[in-house]
Amino acid sequence: MNIGLLGGAFDPFHKGHESLIKGALDSGIVDVVIVIPSGRNPFKPGRTMSAAPYRFYMTKEAVEKDFKGKKVFVSDIEFMYSGTSFTLTTIKEISKVSYIRAFLKSNGIKESAAEENHDFFWITGSDVLPTFEKWHEADKILGLADLLVASRPGDGVDIDEQITRLEGVFGFRPDIKTFDIKGVEAASSKMRDDNDFDKTPDSVKEFIKTHDLYNMRRVLSYVSDGTAEDFYEYSIKLYRYLGEKRLLHTLNVGLLSCKYAHIYDPALCDRALIAGVLHDCAKELDDSMQQSMAYEHSGDMFEDKKLWHSPAGAVMAEREFGVHDPEILDAITYHTTGRGNMTLLDKIVYLADKLEPARTYADLSKDRELAVTDIDAALALCIERVKKKFESRGMSIHPLTIDFMNDIGL
Numbered sequence: 233m234n235i236g237l238l239g240g241a242f243d244p245f246h247k248g249h250e251s252l253i254k255g256a257l258d259s260g261i262v263d264v265v266i267v268i269p270s271g272r273n274p275f276k277p278g279r280t281m282s283a284a285p286y287r288f289y290m291t292k293e294a295v296e297k298d299f300k301g302k303k304v305f306v307s308d309i310e311f312m313y314s315g316t317s318f319t320l321t322t323i324k325e326i327s328k329v330s331y332i333r334a335f336l337k338s339n340g341i342k343e344s345a346a347e348e349n350h351d352f353f354w355i356t357g358s359d360v361l362p363t364f365e366k367w368h369e370a371d372k373i374l375g376l377a378d379l380l381v382a383s384r385p386g387d388g389v390d391i392d393e394q395i396t397r398l399e400g401v402f403g404f405r406p407d408i409k410t411f412d413i414k415g416v417e418a419a420s421s422k423m424r425d426d427n428d429f430d431k432t433p434d435s436v437k438e439f440i441k442t443h444d445l446y447n448m449r450r451v452l453s454y455v456s457d458g459t460a461e462d463f464y465e466y467s468i469k470l471y472r473y474l475g476e477k478r479l480l481h482t483l484n485v486g487l488l489s490c491k492y493a494h495i496y497d498p499a500l501c502d503r504a505l506i507a508g509v510l511h512d513c514a515k516e517l518d519d520s521m522q523q524s525m526a527y528e529h530s531g532d533m534f535e536d537k538k539l540w541h542s543p544a545g546a547v548m549a550e551r552e553f554g555v556h557d558p559e560i561l562d563a564i565t566y567h568t569t570g571r572g573n574m575t576l577l578d579k580i581v582y583l584a585d586k587l588e589p590a591r592t593y594a595d596l597s598k599d600r601e602l603a604v605t606d607i608d609a610a611l612a613l614c615i616e617r618v619k620k621k622f623e624s625r626g627m628s629i630h631p632l633t634i635d636f637m638n639d640i641g642l
């Protein structure tokens with residue numbers, strides 16, 4: 233089969249991307265399009281980019297809805313290899329026979345078609361041609377995939393002229409095919425700057441709203457470069473351990489914790505981001521593993537199965553993510569129960585876990601309002617709700633939570 237590959241940040245995925253995909257399919261040059269959201273960008277993200285799992289799931293939801301029944305799929309290949317996501321590496325990895333065959337079959341392509349030899353086409357806009365030789369190992373890219381270039385009316389790029397120019401640069405004539413698309417003027421950066429997402433599919437609008445995506449990520453400007461990089465890296469690493477919903481929840485908790493820290497003690501922002509983003513890291517490990525890690529950490533202090541992931545999370549944060557700061561590890565350990573004499577960091581993570589933007593278990597508007605003005609009052613409101621839930625279900629309250637409630641005055 234002829235397989236078109238469309239890479240990009242997709243921050244957000246918008247109608248311009250949709251028009252590229254549609255144009256490539258309609259051209260008949262490719263049978264399938266695989267959309268590849270970027271993992272580790274070769275250019276420093278500079279904290280202007282949404283963490284990779286947000287962009288991946290936002291793109292996946294839009295593609296699955298808007299290209300339903302069409303051969304358009306989204307790949308997480310850039311999360312699967314370590315190191316920087318260069319186009320060349322991505323094409324090498326995705327075109328491995330074992331990967332591409334399994335990927336196509338898992339997306340419903342018939343076995344006989346999936347097991348053919350495939351040709352790959354890198355889909356891009358014509359605007360890249362005048363500087364294409366500056367791409368990392370551009371000549372090698374052309375050895376693995378042809379370029380499939382979208383040509384827009386009036387885009388001002390003479391493609392034949394560019395092919396001849398690139399032939400002069402590389403010493404061989406690149407295989408470049410073109411297809412026409414209708415001009416959809418859409419630029420992700422402008423959408424973010426203007427906070428106007430009109431030119432995105434409905435599912436993307438919904439996703440941005442649910443996670444308050446482009447407001448929340450601004451908090452990354454409160455942390456050091458190293459912590460921002462850790463946040464991006466952990467977000468990719470967590471993809472291996474958590475399903476969509478919990479991964480996005482835990483990223484939201486990291487960002488909201490950082491926002492609260494900035495209000496109550498800006499010196500805590502870095503630690504709040506890390507504690508928040510890792511607080512549920514152990515929650516989808518299998519039960520026996522959670523239990524043994526919890527026991528290793530705190531003996532039988534956390535007997536209830538639902539609590540294991542908190543101390544186990546501290547063990548995992550240290551072992552898998554290299555976090556050794558005891559305050560961060562404590563905030564992870566006590567995020568479900570609370571404890572007596574909660575530190576400000578404990579309180580921040582506890583509250584952010586309950587109030588992150590995607591949480592809808594109750595009307596949280598009052599809690600959210602209080603959380604940015606009076607953290608103890610917000611905690612009191614949250615813990616009161618927890619107490620009522622336990623009482624109505626006849627469940628006993630953990631001694632650590634009782635200590636926490638006594639401190640709050642409940």
Ligand SMILES: [Fe+2]
Pocket residue numbers: 511512515541567568
């Ligand atoms: Fe949790």
Ligand SMILES: [Fe+2]
Pocket residue numbers: 481485511512585
């Ligand atoms: Fe959580």
